[in-house]
Amino acid sequence: MNKRLTATQQLQRKVSEKIKYRLVLAYSLMLIGMGCLFDPLSTIFRGLWTISLSSNVLITDYIEIAGLGAAFVNSGLLTLLSVLVARGNKVKMSGPLIAALYTMSGFSFFGKNLLNSLTITLGVYLYAKCQKKPFSNYLIVSLFGTALAPAVSLVAFGSGLPLVPGILLGFLTGVTIGFVLPPLATQFLSFHQGFSLYNVGFTAGIIGMVFTAIMRMFKYDISNVYFVSSGNNLLLSIVLxxxxxxxxxxxxxxxxxxxxxxxxxxxxxxxxxxxxxxxxxxxxxxxxxxxxxxxxxxxxxxxxxxxxxxxxxxxxxxxxxxxxxxxxxxxxxxxxxxxxxxxxxxxxxxxxxxxxxxxxxxxxxxxxxxxxxxxxxxxxxxxxxxxxxxxxxxxxxxxxxxxxxxxxxxxxxxxxxxxxxxxxxxxxxxx
Known part of the structure; x- marks a missing residue:
């Protein structure tokens, strides 16, 4: 056992944190580059605007509503920002961080964007400050916690409120969600004893359930949507x-x-x-x-x-x-x-x-x-x-x-x- 651990540690030392971060940075830039190859910039910008103003509830496929280019650029931008925040907070490129970054990247094809995700991250940041602990301790939770990003979009653009009050209330919703996420995520881990990998997904479901109940109590209709693309198998299979x-x-x-x-x-x-x-x-x-x-x-x-x-x-x-x-x-x-x-x-x-x-x-x-x-x-x-x-x-x-x-x-x-x-x-x- 000691020999195996020693050999593993030697391999770990040979792959520096700098190299690990460069690889995920390259992945982020690859997504952005692919998006720019798929569509002209004017189409991409229009698509990103459409993505930002969407309710983003399940299932809102960005390829369907905004095009291939905008979907890939949105994913690349969110992943890039996440990598830079992790690097700036000196978070080790561990298995949990890799899982969080790729999950962020994946869901940025159908539900997450800069507008609805950053508010949740800000809420987690404020929680860390209130606890007088480094944000790095909670950064991974903040990335996974963007599972509830559609709640922000729904309040901001789907609640029927005027634009400015809607955006402000959506911002407050995201910050509140982010603030309560860390303590709940820790508590709910014991519920499934570590046998469900998406622990924050379960936590987000509980928070989402409470949020939806409150919205319905105030007579706001929340219903799933179904925007799903097709016909891109050849191109996308080559990319993948x-x-x-x-x-x-x-x-x-x-x-x-x-x-x-x-x-x-x-x-x-x-x-x-x-x-x-x-x-x-x-x-x-x-x-x-x-x-x-x-x-x-x-x-x-x-x-x-x-x-x-x-x-x-x-x-x-x-x-x-x-x-x-x-x-x-x-x-x-x-x-x-x-x-x-x-x-x-x-x-x-x-x-x-x-x-x-x-x-x-x-x-x-x-x-x-x-x-x-x-x-x-x-x-x-x-x-x-x-x-x-x-x-x-x-x-x-x-x-x-x-x-x-x-x-x-x-x-x-x-x-x-x-x-x-x-x-x-x-x-x-x-x-």
Whole structure:
């Protein structure tokens, strides 16, 4: 064990923080560059304006409402700003930060923009100041907390208020959400015992549920929307496969041109906190991220799905959490459970809602990693059943709907699985 840790630490030292940050900066700039290739600047600026004024509730696909160029530039800008804030606060490029950055990037294709996200980050910043603690302690929570960005947009532009009062009230809403996020996120981790990776998604669901209840009490109608793009599979699959192959190759190179540590990642349960970047090294983590990205993209294409903005968001989120709990061994049973449940209930596995459930359902990967593939199949199937029913509670203002559902599934399943495991141990001890 000591030898393994020493070897891992040596690999970590060879990959400096400067290199790690340069890689994610390059990724951000790549997104912006791709957007500028897809559309002229005038079209992009119009698209960004459309994105900013949208309600952004689930599902608002930016490719559909604003075009490819604006969607990619929006994602690149938000990711770039997030990276710069993390760098400025000297936050270590760990698994949680990688997951947060890629999640921010992914959801910036359908729900997050500069206008509705920064207010939540400001709220978390004010909480840190009130606690007299460094903002760096809460930065990752602030990034994940932008799951509730649509609440800001909804109040600002969808509440029927005049523009200026609406924007001011939306700003106050975002700051308030950000302020209450950190203490709640810490408290709710124990609810699912670390078996749902999207912990802040569950927290955001609770806050979103309260927010939606208040809005409905004041007679404001909150309903989901459905703007989903299609017809871009060839172009977007090339972009995704090239970027994930790049991650894989760069990881292999940084890992001393080897796959050392990959088997240890595959044998990890993924239960929080499973920081692959710190435990096994940055290079092998990039290898795992590249593999998961290619696998997720291939799954979508093989079952005949469309690479919409929302689905790309799901793929990038899976890639991010491949630094923080996900790998092929614990994710495949979850995806397969969702797929089989869709078939059993007469659903279409290629439908965007089912695709998102399969991709984001990997929040429950630790269940499969800890209790085995059968438990993973069960978790995926139950997640498919629940996720479509919890969206009403938060009215689509929580972008991490699957994280909300996953928290309940983990809290429901884990005690039952634990009891069966104890009964099995008792029987074996008698023999």
């Amino acid at each position: 496969y090239v970027s994930f192959t790049g991650l894989f190759v760069i990881g292999w190179w940084l890992n001393e041109r080897s796959f050392s540590g990959l088997s240890r990642i595959f044998h990890s349960s993924g239960k929080l906190v499973s920081d692959f970047a710190t435990l096994e090294g940055y290079g092998v983590t990039l290898i795992n991220m590249g593999m998961m990205g290619m696998a997720a993209t291939s799954y979508v294409l093989l079952i005949g799905g469309q690479l919409s903005g929302a689905v790309i968001g799901g793929i990038y989120t899976v890639v991010g959490f491949s630094a923080y709990g996900c790998h092929l061994r614990n994710s495949i049973p979850i995806v397969l459970g969702v797929y089989l449940m869709a078939l059993l209930t007469g659903g279409d596995p290629s439908d965007v809602s089912v695709l998102l459930t399969a991709l984001f359902g990997t929040t429950l990967a630790p269940v499969a990693g800890y209790y085995g593939p059968v438990a993973g199949l069960l978790a995926g199937g139950l997640h498919m059943a629940l996720v479509s029913n919890v969206g009403f509670l938060h009215g689509g203002v929580n972008l991490y709907n699957n994280g909300f559902s996953g928290g309940f599934i983990a809290a429901f399943l884990v005690p039952i699985l634990d009891s069966f495991a104890k009964m099995k141990e008792a029987r074996e001890s008698q023999h």
